[in-house]
Amino acid sequence: MNNDLLVNKSKKNILEYCKLRGEMRKYVYKDKNVHILKQPEDKNTNVRGGYTSSSYMRLESESNVTIIYWITCLGVKNLKKITESLKFQKQFATKNIIIIYKSKSPGSDNNAKLYMDEFQNIKIEFLSIDELQYNIFDNDLIPSKIRILNEDEVNEMVLFYKNVKMFPKLKPEDNIRRYLDIKKGEIVCFSRIENNSVVSYLRIAS
Numbered sequence: 001m002n003n004d005l006l007v008n009k010s011k012k013n014i015l016e017y018c019k020l021r022g023e024m025r026k027y028v029y030k031d032k033n034v035h036i037l038k039q040p041e042d043k044n045t046n047v048r049g050g051y052t053s054s055s056y057m058r059l060e061s062e063s064n065v066t067i068i069y070w071i072t073c074l075g076v077k078n079l080k081k082i083t084e085s086l087k088f089q090k091q092f093a094t095k096n097i098i099i100i101y102k103s104k105s106p107g108s109d110n111n112a113k114l115y116m117d118e119f120q121n122i123k124i125e126f127l128s129i130d131e132l133q134y135n136i137f138d139n140d141l142i143p144s145k146i147r148i149l150n151e152d153e154v155n156e157m158v159l160f161y162k163n164v165k166m167f168p169k170l171k172p173e174d175n176i177r178r179y180l181d182i183k184k185g186e187i188v189c190f191s192r193i194e195n196n197s198v199v200s201y202l203r204i205a206s
Helices: 003-025 076-089 108-116 151-160 175-180
Strands: 055-060 065-074 094-104 123-128 145-148 187-194 197-205
Touching: 003 055, 003 065, 003 094, 003 145, 003 175, 065 076, 065 108, 076 094, 076 108, 094 108, 151 187
Parallel strands: 065 094, 094 123
Antiparallel strands: 055 065, 145 187, 187 197
């Protein structure tokens, strides 16, 4: 599979995940800002495959700004470029950064933590471009509707259950939790159609 196709598929699926996040959090990204993949003007940053070490997309809503970067390698050089860009972006309402990488250099996880530690108020996620080549919500086994319980609903659960923390767990490595950015302690309701009836069940993010 060529690099252009990899990027296009990852773009389509990450936008779908961000749309679902917005629906769960009650914010909507403005359409005019969703489909722009910007390329830097510096020709020296070009790499094979049609995208660059600092290609990015900016998604905006009234209460949330998400910036998505595509990089070839999760290494020191590209992380430095991103942090320089983020220092400029900090003056805006940026709340989420998603970094999509094709490969990782040795020690990249430690390097990423080192470079991103200064951005304490921004949620930063790292996703492999390979895992974004398919949309997990296209799978019939995935519940058709997923939503986070609001405060009133959680309070009602407390009345009926001795301890909501005893609910089955939604673990940090669960892909649904990762892609929808479900936070620790949130209670999620999953619904699906079975035998012409709606079946729902709850999970708590551990």
